[in-house]
Amino acid sequence: MRAVFVIFLISIAMLAAKLFHVQIIKHEWLKARAEENWDREIPFGAIRGEIQDRNGELIVGNQLAPTLYFMPSQNKEPEKAAAAIAGILNADADELLEKMSKKEYMVKLAPEGKNITQEQADEISKLQIEGLYTGVDYMRNYPNGELLSRLIGFTGYDGLGLAGIEYAYDEILQGTGDKIRLYTDAKGVTLPHVDDGFQTGDNGASIELTIDLGMQKVMERELLQALEKYDATQALGIIMNPKTGEILSLVSMPTFHPAEYQDTDQAIYNRNLPVWMTFEPGSTFKIVTLAAGLEEGVVDLHNDHFNDPGYTMVANARLRCWKREGHGHQSFLEVVENSCNPGFIEIGQRLGGDRLNKYIRDFGFGESTGSGIAGEAKGILFSKEAFGPVEQATTAFGQGISVTPIQQVQAVAAAINGGNLYRPYIVKEIKNDKGETLQSFEPEIKRRVISEETSAQVREALESVVANGSGRNAFNDGLRVGGKTGTAQKVVDGTYRDGDYIVSFIGFAPADDPELLVYIAVDSPKNSVQFGGVIAAPIVGRIIEEVAPLAGIEKRDGQLEKEYRWGDPITHRVPDLTGMTKGMVARQLHTYRIQWHGEGEVIKYQMPVPDSVMSVDDIIHVYTEE
Template identity: 50%
Template sequence: MRVTHMIIRKRTYIVLLMVIFIFVGLIFRLGYLQLYKTHWLTDKAEDLWRRDIPVEGKRGKILDQSEKELVYNISAPTVIAIPAQIKDKEMTAEKLAPILNMSQEKIFQLISKRTLMVYLAPGGRKISEDVANQILRLRLPGIALTEENRRYYPYGSLAAHVLGFTGIDNQGLTGIELVYDDKLKGQRGSISFFSDAKGREIPNERDFYKEPIHGLDLVLTLDLNIQKFVERELDKAIEKYNPEGIVALVMNPNTGAVLGMANRPTYFPSDYKNYPQEVYNRNLAIWKTFEPGSTFKIVTIAAALEEGKVNLKESFFDPGFILVANHRIRCWKAGGHGQQSFLQVVENSCNPGFVTLGQRLGEELLFSYIRKLGFGQKTNIDLPGEASGLLFKPSQVGPLELATTAFGQGVSVTPIQQVAAVSAIINGGQKVQPHIVKGWKDPVTNMYVIKNELEKGERVISAETSELVRLTLESVVANGTGKNAYIDGYRVGGKTGTAQKVGPDGRYLKNNHIVSFIGFAPADKPEVVVYVAVDNPQGIQFGGLVTAPIVKGIMEDTLQYLKVEKRKDQLELEYRYDDTRYYDVPNLIGQDIKDVRKNLQHFQLEIIGEGNKVINQLPKGDQRLPGDTMIRVYLGN
């Protein structure tokens, strides 16, 4: 085909129209992008240029039930490096090494990485203000500081096993810090800047700050003052008995709220790396399992009373042993207790008497109460590492196993299980859920966002049986093996325990016991239950002599702190020759000096001043004090 001028002209027009169409399309596309897609394009560009430096959200504080701070945060600067902005890496590493106490080679390796940002760890993580100021004065390109937080424990090792600790990245590793890490840790924010593909900062571009979200504050049921009472008594016991370990628990038996919990050995959470794992990883109050000994007899007597298998006035003769399946089970008292009532069986912690109660109940009935009270299973307290304990399987229980279980041998339990079970027995008969969290508060508004409202669980014994058990255990403290827990002015109930430890070969160890005491007060309406167990105390190995005084020290201060009023309707202590006796101090003001001497025959008397009448006295009257206390009377006319 011959190409004419007309064809050439048409083709030119077509090409021209196509070029015009393309240009118009480009103009429309450009206008669309500039007018309607501005923010989208800007966001895409900023995503390519933006570099983020993380800023930690503050971890929530941990408070006691009165909202006193047990754990909080302190500022801890951290050194970061942006490798692309460091021009002289050798010089930078050389200057930083002595300040951060790191090798020059290690720092050079870190700042040479092909990455946006790197922490100069470990020496540059969570440094002191002094070290941070030294870094700032160097003005090194590509070296910056970001703020992190470090956990601070104002009371040192107090409640260490409850609180736990966090790692270098503020993640919970043990204790309550681990259980509630998600709520405590909050969310990260960031400081953002713009840089080119090589990581060099783009000039004249502003930085952006995304505020972090702080974690919630955790309010515990622990009471700081009660916890201090517990820690003090354990320290005294360590010094006196040099045991392998001690565990102590204080709980409200009506709610299950744990008011105090401590172990020995203990550790400092801020310095946990210098302690063995078996110390900081084991909260003995919930982890340790052992044969409870005679504290378990509370379960047996409660079950026997509930089922009508015993009358406390009923007579029982103890020859010092009882034969079960051709085995002689001895009483702790050589020669036995002789003729006694079943109330005295409990007061004297008489093993043959409790074996008899176990036999009356039978395997099925006794073990049903044991299981209903929570033994053999976790209490599900909100702490990590809880053990379940061990019970005989039904197929394993014969006459001998039934007998030993009745007085606390052959079963394995945890301290928290014992406290929870005794709480149910003495609070009117209903189970409670042991817990250590009271609620969660917003750190900004200081208002509760979650509050732990727990109700009592199933009934295990009647209120009438619960009252009878309380009176029985009060008699144990006034007249029996628990005398060393007697507190003048308070109605105290309790039970001693002395259990042989089992060795690696499954045999009982000689002269190696766990001694314990569980006490509660006031006995008619308990507000607090205290449990202490001491592992292999040196010298004395009886619960009534070792642990009852420890419980008394904790309980007496706790009752006074809780403003529980003293009363005069408690059982009178059956004194031994070496017991401290208490007497009522009369109000002497207005009395004639001749009568004063007659009224103070149990006390020492100091007379101050002249005259015939008493115008003042110290201590004041109408209280009970130990005999031989000095009473000062001031005379006048």
């Protein structure tokens, strides 16, 4: 009996110790394990990271969009509940009832109850329907509408990125989301002795692009007007800082609204034209041939001359100039100004096939630029075996090869920035939700392709193209614009299509120290002569004029004056009339039309400002009072 009694006491002590261990020492751990068996989570939508421009302006954000969840075990009258909320959601009651009758512990009422308005959520909340919960969700918000849509892309039903920046940087932009934890038994009945919980998630990181929204708006407006004016199939544009490779604007037209991508042709939202589209570059490619010829010393712009009869013979093939009668005797600077095909064939022949091909590849053609933009193509070049005399000749003036617009911009940037080939890039910084920088991106030089001296000669020649040559419609007084036209016949099923062209222009400013590089192309324009100098050049001229202040570019001295040609409007420099009286102005014997404002004696200021260009029909407004 004593032994039994001792064993009993020991057992009581062990039981007490175990109870102490379970209820005191292991209490929190066991409670957490139990709650994991009891909890039912109502998710709050993850807050996806924002997409901003280089100045922190919002491109893509988030807006509150409640979502409904239903626990069938907590409601004995699903038919009544479905009928009550169907009217508010403008949904079919039978379809809702089918979802609300599922043998699941929780049902997401989607798509009817996903991303509903706050007003609908408030109205449903007043019904006090058992088992119906409102989860906090978010949907993408586009404060600028369709702006940049083919670059930024869109998110799908589940909030994941499906195209563009949203797709390429999906893992960075995603958040984990908060959750409400409800505690129920196996049948879904709420446990009265356990308080509901809340689990905090993480917000997604935000992406700051190199894009300047101000420049983007200008570019999109101009290309939209071009589409309408010329009844074109599509259009594209790029603005880049040639000194860094930062892409300041990227446009594909036509565009679409990212929130309505389901109603958009996939060929639109899946194709970001500046990186996806490949076509014969035409005369804009001549910049590469020119840079190679100058670097190798096979041509002198001022001292070498060339006679153009309108064609040249290469391996029994007659290759014509765009000007049928030819340009006659000209310096190689005039060859560039006139965009003379036989002249560029001559430069290519002086270089030889191997050297020309080497420079083409050194300038980045035939490979991806590494921009980080989804869907980038590589273009098509002749293989070494297929690069015969005719292919060499046509390549020298931009025919027979296929390149992307972003490759052309990368190459021309190197030709004018001093000879450095920069990698184009679109993302500037990645930041967490506290604004702290997680990763930043800096300019990256791939290699040097030409010397500073050669680059200066290229800039000189291209400024002359705008002042005196085929790019005269891009001229802007004081901004010193340089550039090159392009007119490429479209190839369909291996043959050139008559009367169907892609017209383009690539321009930069200022020519002495380039800060902006602008490229646009218009596909299949109508209602006009199909030349890059007629259609594309004036568009680039207007874009540069409007975005120059955004880039901090001011007018400067030393520009090449635009050469007057028959048919041009007659212009003159505005005289400086400030500080003069009406009598002094009369004694100047000016023939300008002058309109006086104010009752004072002395001119305080005038419009247009002195030394700007005005036509003979314009009026000078002078103001005699502040």
